[in-house]
Amino acid sequence: MARLIFITGGVVSSLGKGLASAALGALLQARGYKVRLRKLDPYLNVDPGTMSPHQHGEVYVTDDGAETDLDLGHYERFTGVASSKADNITSGRIYSQVIEKERRGEYLGRTVQVIPHVTDMIKEFILAGTEDLDFLLCEIGGTVGDIEGLPFFEAIRQLGNEVGRDQHAFVHLTLVPYLEAAGELKTKPTQHSVKELRAIGIQPDILLCRSEKPLPDDERRKIGLFCNIPAERVIPALDLPTIYRAPIAYHEVGFDTQLLKVFGINDAPNPDLSKWNWVVDRVTNPEGEVRIAVVGKYMQVKDSYKSLNEALTHGGIANNVKVRVEMIDSTIFERDDAASFLEHVHGILVPGGFGERGVEGKIEAVKFAREHKVPFFGICYGLHMAVIEAARDMAGLDDANTSENGHPKNPVIALMTEWVKGNQVETRSETADLGGTMRLGAFPAALTPGSHVAQVYGSTTISERHRHRYEVNVNYVKQLAECGLQVSGWSPDGRLPEIMEIPEPAHPWFIGVQFHPELKSKPFDPHPLFKSFIAAAVRQSRLV
Template sequence: MARYIFITGGVVSSLGKGLASAALGALLQARGYSVRLRKLDPYLNVDPGTMSPFEHGEVFVTDDGAETDLDLGHYERFTGVAARKTDSVSSGRIYSTVLEKERRGDYLGKTIQVVPHVTNQIKEFLEIGDDEVDFMLCEIGGTVGDIEGLPFFEAIRQFGHQRPRNNCIYMHLTLLPYLAASGELKTKPTQHSVKELQSIGIAPDVLVCRSEHPIPEKEREKLALFCNVRPESVIAAYDLGSIYDAPLAYHKEGLDQAVLDAFGITPAPKPKLATWNDVSDRVHNPDGTVRVAIVGKYTQLEDAYKSIAEALIHGGMHNRVKVKIDWVDAELFDTEDAAPHLEGFNAILVPGGFGERGTEGKIKAAEFARTRKVPYLGICLGMQMAVIEAARNLAGLKDAGSEEFDHESGKKRFTPVVYHLKEWVEGNRTIQRDADDDKGGTMRLGAYNATLNEGSQVAEIYGGTAISERHRHRYEVDIQYRDDLEKHGLEFSGMSPDGRLPEIVEFKDHPWYIGVQFHPELKSKPFEPHPLFRDFIKAAVEQSRLV
């Protein structure tokens, strides 16, 4: 039976509950325990799949095809534990399940209420995989007091009472604001946040306080006294130079020890932190710097490309260089020359996205990288733009484009080199979709196998010809144009096992030019960089030496 740690937040959102949860999971692993991390989001969307990246940041996709919150990316990057559909749930998903049961008659005519029916459904979700790990860390999205979060808080309150003694603890993350005028850290917001939590029946066992300044001992004692926690369980969380310092920083402050003490686990196993010491050393002691341009359409919000940014950092760590990322809005050169915006970079990355806006700029970025011999990585839509660029400028198909853009405008303007995928094989079943289907969850989602060409650059990078990568897209490159494009040097070096769907393209006569239909960034970790990002940054380092 797993022990449960519930992580809640107060005062303001975006304090770093996800990072604190991930770091704690890594520290428990360092002490020899197995962990699984989960996110409970109070919003009414069934999942974040249909949300704008400006609204919610990136959508993280699991191997089994769940579209989830970006915090699950932190969980995977810090623990190496592959997330599953059962590790993410929203109010929308919970309410949908309850209503489906009511329609089927599962409740035998009873009046359906938040308590007990909704809270029971949340508790059922929490218990999935209970016997698989030593610790289950469950983060509650939002802040205490949010109306939409109340069913989750009530559910974890009930859950703690129904489990055996010392089986559940509560960790509360708050803000200690600093008032420059008086030169003081103020504890009152934290006190009120804890009071709000106590009013719904939850008493925190560990208090994690975000602060820009050191917390004086007097203030720690005050927090312990008024928030009813032990002084050693008041943990300071300071701003860090890198998120990958978090495990070591939290260990230094005693977070993992405070958690084990709250469970009554004594003596606690000693942590083995060599991996995180090495990660921190690579982050802070690079041997050089490379500049990488991310040419996208959501560049105003870096969280929209969170996993890509982290995967680039991982590639830099492997190559002992600092990766300086520049966010370049593709719309800046939709109708003008790309060169003034892209000169001086050691590598160019075009990420995924949806819709036509900014795509002409991405096509020009692909052309710039191809003709100037700059390392290029195109991910999902970035691969499709590279294929369209080659079709237009090398194969002579001047009106090459994507069916997605025609569908969006309602006009027939392009020869669809990229088309809407209506049927594909998933495991032992065939999936069928229509362009007019609901948007949520109707894409090619999750892990799919691919076969790489012997002797190709990607086969050398991966160290083999059989791979599995995560997908999230509706549109595919049309295989009928393969022969024409390969005559002009664009090799289709990775295909689906049935040979129908292009997975990877590369230029043979280019130092490093690769497009992938999947999202390799989702599987990269600081202690295990993804092979493509590792090699992409290596190529950027070599490019920097040529400049």
């Protein structure tokens, strides 16, 4: 049976529980252990698929089509272990399953309650499919004291008792703020957070203390005394120059060593951190810099494009350059000239999105990239904007648009009602639930031999993750190709365009894809498209 590690948080949100969990998983991997990470989210949404990026950040999509919390992206990027539907659960999903069982009569007439029925369902989710693992790391969303999180805290408390002392560990992430006016670190928030945790029956084994200032030994001893743990298990977690230094930094302060001691493991092999040292060296000592404009619509929340920003960093790692990302709200281009914002950049990326707001601004960004031959990368909605721009400005279809935003005369982007996944035909309609109208998860694509994307991938068969409702309308493909925008990747049945490009010499790098390649990029294995896009930006930087 896998050893269980539960990661909880206190004081405030956004301290970096997901990153800490991912880094710890990477550290255990580096010691030769087999790990998996899971996320328990207390909110009542069944999944984050219908939640606004302004509130929740990006939605991370797995190969099997689950719309999940963005922390699963951290898990995959740090460990390389592909996540699945089994790795993210919410209160909404738990309660839905409990109610379904009650309606089917599976509780045999008993009164259905939070304890034991909801907590049993949570425990069942945590333990599913863990037989061949060395460690399962389970992150609980929110902070201790949140009323909606109580069933999850109760479930992990019960699990700790059931599996035994040598089979589980509790890691609690807290904040030790520095007050400039007082000139000192304050440990009281951590003390109160642990007090809250102990009040519900959980004694943390490791305290991970986020701070912007070094945590002196005296303060660690003080925290240990108040929180009933040895001082050496009060682990400082300082701000870092790059998140990819986290596994190295945590090992240097003994996080993984102390955790293994909780399990009675004192003879574990030393971690091999060579790949992380290489990544950090590339990030902190680049040989150049490129500027990439990301023209999108969810700019108010930093995490809205989390995987995208990381994938751009990975492209920089592959080319040994720093990628300076300039986030530009596309609505600006609806009132101001795009050239004043884009003439100095070395690449333009238009990411995914939904809805009508900012569409015309995105189209202006595509037009600038095409006319000025600046490397252009369109992802999902970004591909749609490229198709609309080409239809209007190259094919002369002035009223071309997407049917997502009305009923245009020339719907170059439309809702395709049927597609093939594996051996099954899946359908969708405009009246279905929002999640039900999506093409979600990994789908294969066949690339045109000799095309730019086939060269980039080094293959003519690929598999990428999708999350969208609307597709390029195949009825316009021939007309667009005659103008220079060609389909270079199709679904295997030849019904859905997956990739379109303007080949050289007409444009040095112009590619739009229907899927989300950023979801599969990793620091030690950059995605081919991001690697190639940044390489094109490097070439462009020599021309600007």
